[in-house]
Amino acid sequence: QVQLVESGGGLVQAGGSLRLACTASGITFNIGAMGWYRQAPGKQRELVATITSGGTTNSADSVKGRFTISRDNAKNTVYLQMNSLNPEDTAVYYCYAARFGYAYWGQGTQVTVSS
Numbered sequence: 001q002v003q004l005v006e007s008g009g010g011l012v013q014a015g016g017s018l019r020l021a022c023t024a025s026g027i028t029f030n031i032g033a034m035g036w037y038r039q040a041p042g043k044q045r046e047l048v049a050t051i052t053s054g055g056t057t058n059s060a061d062s063v064k065g066r067f068t069i070s071r072d073n074a075k076n077t078v079y080l081q082m083n084s085l086n087p088e089d090t091a092v093y094y095c096y097a098a099r100f101g102y103a104y105w106g107q108g109t110q111v112t113v114s115s
Contacts, residue, residue, distance in 0.1 A: 001026045002104040006095045009109030016113070017083045022095030022106055024076040032098040034071060034078040038091035038111075048093065051078060062088075085113045 008020040024031060035050030049059035049069035057069050068081040078095060090113050095106035 002097055002099055004095050004097055004104055004106035006106040006109040009093060009111045011112045012085055014086050014113055014115050016085050018111060020080040020093055020109060022078050024097050028076045030099055034097045036080050036093055036095055038093045040091040049080060087113045087115045089113050
């Protein structure tokens with residue numbers, strides 16, 4: 001089992017920044033891709049950004065140039081640096097980690113961007 005704990009969410013004004021962190025514990029060897037999804041009220045969960053164990057990244061077009069995903073394999077932690085936030089980024093952000101074809105999820109952290 002892999003447990004994921006997110007931190008760093010909160011309330012920020014438009015144009016501001018936040019940094020999310022997600023740390024994996026439990027059986028953490030052979031964790032593959034990690035990343036972030038988000039879900040806004042009334043909308044489906046959508047991909048924000050992913051990063052492989054080797055450091056290859058992918059992100060949604062809506063966050064390119066504003067959000068940066070990074071990873072510290074020694075700490076089993078994935079980060080999401082979010083800059084130039086706007087109200088459309090308001091959502092619950094969920095961390096995930098993939099291991100042997102199974103996806104583990106964190107409990108989610110709320111990000112609210114005020115206009």
